[in-house]
Amino acid sequence: MFASCNDWLDVEPKSQVKDKDLYSSESGFKEALAGVYSIMTQEYLYGKELTFGMLGVLAQEWDNLPTDYTADKDYKYENTKPEVRIDSVWNGLYNAVANANKLLEEIDGKKSVFSGVNYDVIKGEALALRAFLHFDLLRLFGASYAENPDKMAIPYVTAYTPETFPQRTVKEVVGKVLEDLGASLEYLKNDPIYTGKTVTETDDNGYLLHRQVHLNYYAVKGLQARVYLYKKDYANAASCASEVIESGKFEWVKQSNLTDEKMADLSFSTEHLFALNVVTLGSRAEKYFSGSNSVFAVSESTLLGYYESAQDYRYLYQFKTGTGLSNTLRYLKKYDQLEGNGTTAWPASYRNKMPLLRLSEMYYILAECRHYTSGDVLAALNEVRHHRGVADLGEADVTDFDAVLLSEFRKEIIGEGQLFFHYKRLNLPMIKGTDADVIGQGVYKLPMPKAELQNPGWVSNK
Template sequence: MKYRIVKYIGLAGTLLVGGCSDWLDVDPKSQIKQEVLFESEAGFRDALTGIYTVMVRTGMYGGNETMVFLDMVGQVYTEVSINYMDALEYDYEATKVEECIDAIWRGNYNAIANCNHILANIDEQKDVFSSGVYEAVKAEAMALRGFLHFDLLRGFAPSYVRGADKAAIPYVEEVTNKPVAQLTVAGVIDKVIGDVETARQLIREVDPIGPAYDSYTESGYETEDYIQGDGFWLYRKSRLNYYGMTALLARVYLYKGDKTKALEYAKEVIDSKKFSLLEESQLVKDKTWGYLCSENEYLSSLYVYDMEEGRSDVYFG
């Protein structure tokens, strides 16, 4: 599904605007300045967490880019709230539909701007990091930038098969308030692959859920360990980890039509034996396959704290 861009939207974004105050607040009346935030490893880690926080908002992957707007234009629902009927009819200039499209466009580029803030500062501050954290933070920020651009491409540009040489979207790689020129569809795909592959190699040897470790488990961890202290390496499935990046590359190459490369990356994930992926026979025979998939089939994820009460119950009540 493609949506026409009906208005020019500035691509400027900073760590202190666009609703990021939830994760930058020191107290209700003050915010951390950028130069202070990036003085320590903890600041970079907080900034990275902030990107995920932006991504799970209702206007993005906590709603519009999953169960709400995209599912509506994908005709997943037979009926929706009267406020969203225009989405089922592809009336992209209706007020409510425009709001959804703008939320996706602005939200993704805001998250991309936050990725770029980290990437613009991290090399100068490499000495503040403990072992492996520099590589992980930089890799995740770079891979997330690729992921966010890829989803914008799929939504706002022709498909690779139909228009590889056609104008697509801007690929923003620096913190700027100036317009960034559109690349072609093929140009964006090349940038996505470049970012994600570079990130994947950077994190390969340090990610606990990567090939450098024989096994990975999250059992036995307490919530307190994750929230406080040295919990950065816990719950790697709730981040864009090494195998999440690898699977993303498989997906991007499949979108490009390069099935050989897609298979290569997909097999690396499967052959790692780190995920209890389902066999086709289980999907056919087991009536609880939906539950099994949710438990076993994901490689990395975004965590939404109020997913059931705040989201699922609203749309599937």
């Protein structure tokens, strides 16, 4: 856990193969790309810690949580369990970067092995993954733009090598992220989700189907919107978010697909710009969101503070009543895996989805950009509310826009890891649910592994 960056290259999932034969065929490149996504699904990354686990705890989303997270909840990052968890995140994300870099290092010399548009799509996804992973490393370990864009942060690693890359400033890392995303989009202009080309199971065994579980063209546009908002470039953030919205590729969940508790689209999957396919998500949901003492849960009173209407689809359909510790606790349902209603199987398109980018976020980005450019914030906020079964906001309701945005965002993405990043991006002095001085204590910047600070020229991100 305390290894230096050289060891990022040594930790590989079972699907990864060191032999260069992996990169001698198109199927090998497909497997290598799948390997990067596979790393991301692990519990020490987006399969738990960077969604409902550590990041959910740091954002004070849970009233009940496993005892292993007591120190995390109090922001005692120096304690053993948080330190091990944080180091695993650092090493895991850079391991995924290393695997993406290895693919990118090999792909141009093997262009002839690809059929159709697979070269462009695979290279585009690998570039986007490198950007996605670095941006989250920055959001975890670097300062925010709101704090100091010139503060030294993390290295941006662009080669598969044991050599140590230099630290870069927050501004430099964001620039590199946007550079990779721009390059990615040029390749992903051949993505079927963008071109509109129909793909069937008979086309390359359906390889280019199910684009929402890949960093597709519009997911990259959505990520661009997120990054531009981070650097307060409101014009570009609004433009990118609008392109995603206006594409019409992502549909709001229908209430009719939520009412049958045995057949419900619990994660609102039609709205995912990008989600991971976590094949063991059902067992994780059963382990971490069920009726026992050591699970993540929210009190009924907290939820009622989140959702002003009991008719809100999220309140109605994404939580279940607790048993065991207290029947006043409510457990998140969005990751439960259902069996169907006895005559019809639960739709495959709903299964195993861990959302990392949502359609609703694009509307929140648009609203925030309009707020800072004297535009109409209500239309964007109310579009989401309309599709959640709650009444529209009026002008008088958005006088304190920052508080309204936080409220709207919090109830939308609970258990998805984004709330902590929202607090950090705005450098808010308080996280709801704790009295900690989050700015004074440096809560928003996780400590880098001690071994990394021994690299020549590196300085503490704190």
